[in-house]
Amino acid sequence: MCLAIPGKVIAIHEGEDVLFRKGKVSFSGIxxxxxxxxxxxxxxxxxxxxxxxxxIGIVNEEEAKQIFSYLEQMGDLEELL
Incomplete structure (x- = not known):
């Protein structure tokens, strides 16, 4: 099974080409x-x-927190991060 983890964009590094655009994302402090x-x-x-x-997508803050909560309840959060 493939999982996508929600995180908050805290920095964006613009490149000359949109294909190389990167950012720093925080996953509950990591x-x-x-x-x-x-x-x-x-x-x-x-x-x-x-x-x-x-x-791979943008979600609102409420949905991100709900997904994190589910991962914590399943006990998978530490393993994924």
């Missing part, structure tokens, strides 16, 4: 560099769903 090429509309403060280092 930060990772991710590709934003699939969500060119993502902005600072947005919550994105990240799968294998690539943001």
């Amino acid at each position: 930060t990772r560099e991710v590709s934003l090429c699939m969500v060119p509309e993502a902005a600072l403060g947005d919550y994105v769903l990240v799968h294998v280092g690539v943001a």
